[in-house]
Amino acid sequence: MDTSSLDGNATAGALGDLFAFDVTIALTTCATCHDRRAVAELRAYLEAPGIVLRCASCGAVQLRLVRSSERAWLDLRGIQVLETRATSS
Amino acid sequence: MRWLVATVAETVPETPGAVTLRLDVPDWPGHRAGQHVDVRLTAEDGYSAQRSYSIASPPGADRLELTVERIDDGEVSPYLTTVADVSDQFELRGPIGGWFVWDGDDPTPVLLVAGGSGVVPLMAILRHHVASESTAAMQLVYSARTLGDVIYRKELEALTGPHRAVFLTLTRESSPDWAGHQGRVDSALLAEVGWPPSVRSHCYVCGPTPFVESVADALVGLGHEPGRVKTERFGPTGG
Numbered sequence: 609m610d611t612s613s614l615d616g617n618a619t620a621g622a623l624g625d626l627f628a629f630d631v632t633i634a635l636t637t638c639a640t641c642h643d644r645r646a647v648a649e650l651r652a653y654l655e656a657p658g659i660v661l662r663c664a665s666c667g668a669v670q671l672r673l674v675r676s677s678e679r680a681w682l683d684l685r686g687i688q689v690l691e692t693r694a695t696s697s
Numbered sequence: 698m699r700w701l702v703a704t705v706a707e708t709v710p711e712t713p714g715a716v717t718l719r720l721d722v723p724d725w726p727g728h729r730a731g732q733h734v735d736v737r738l739t740a741e742d743g744y745s746a747q748r749s750y751s752i753a754s755p756p757g758a759d760r761l762e763l764t765v766e767r768i769d770d771g772e773v774s775p776y777l778t779t780v781a782d783v784s785d786q787f788e789l790r791g792p793i794g795g796w797f798v799w800d801g802d803d804p805t806p807v808l809l810v811a812g813g814s815g816v817v818p819l820m821a822i823l824r825h826h827v828a829s830e831s832t833a834a835m836q837l838v839y840s841a842r843t844l845g846d847v848i849y850r851k852e853l854e855a856l857t858g859p860h861r862a863v864f865l866t867l868t869r870e871s872s873p874d875w876a877g878h879q880g881r882v883d884s885a886l887l888a889e890v891g892w893p894p895s896v897r898s899h900c901y902v903c904g905p906t907p908f909v910e911s912v913a914d915a916l917v918g919l920g921h922e923p924g925r926v927k928t929e930r931f932g933p934t935g936g
Contacts, residue, residue, distance in 0.1 A: 613906060615930045618749055620794040621735040624698050630795040648796030649928065 613651040619659050620648075622673060626682060629692060637689040640668035644691075647671075700737065700788045701725065705781050706760055711848045715766045715814060716778045717753060722761050722789070728752055730825035731798035731818045731901070731929075734763065734791030738773055746772040749931075751817040751903075752792065755824035764848060766814040797901065797929040801829040805899055808892050809837040810882060810912050812904025816848055818929065819903055823856060834898075836862040838891060840882045840908070842869045864890045882908070884915040894920035899927070906930040 620632045632648040643665035650670060653660040658674035663686070670686035684690070707719040732752055739745040748771075754762035767778040781787070799807065799822045807826075809819040816839055826835050841847045844867060853863045866878040866886065880886065892898045900921055902912045909930045916926050 613930070614932055615928065617794050617797055617929045621698070621749065621790065624793060633795045646796055648794070
């Protein structure tokens, strides 16, 4: 078991800059192994030049976020489905 | 999310390595028990460092409290634990994180398992349990290295009551002063002192990554539903 990573809870602040809702409570379906769980429970690697979230089941990269002072690049190709609670309007 | 200015109102040493900062934060929007904040320190030359810290105070408390453990080669925690003094200011933003939270309106029993300073967000939950007069049964299993490393020791001793229980285990204590349990939080200990899976309790596990991995595995191995075991990891990158 990899013990150097944190988890998605630690990325709530950075992702909160990009999403209009708390994405850590959303569920992802891994594009690689189809494991479905909360973003908060994904493995987080914060020491890379950016943020990497990996599947807690198969280890595949689900999300990458790189920021400069003026722009952000969000790569979500490792997520097949992002599932969130619908708010009534 | 907006950065807010926090002013240190009081510093409380908890252990040789951990300090509680009581903060005045104008415009603090309120928080849920278990959430954290991002703290940002900026040097005069513009270099800035940012770390996450769990909130120790319950929702509705007069002041926002952070308990910070010093990581000796860290960039932020040495300042917060040894330099920051009353009336000093720094930036923070929050509250952050809606996953590892307990709101107090659920009567389901709660099992909290803490390793080291992982007790901080769980203390916010326990304090909220007290303040909201919750009758949900709640127990804390807390592992620290030595008696001197136990954060909130006196308060925890006073917390035991009809709906609350605190169980402490020490992993490196050999003092004759300690007659309690020694050893790590493992499957045998959780089976002995924790709720059985049949209670269908909510479980919150917080600590260093290896601790969280092994406790979460042990809980699931004992029969707790994976979906009821919430985890929060911290590590050296949190320094």
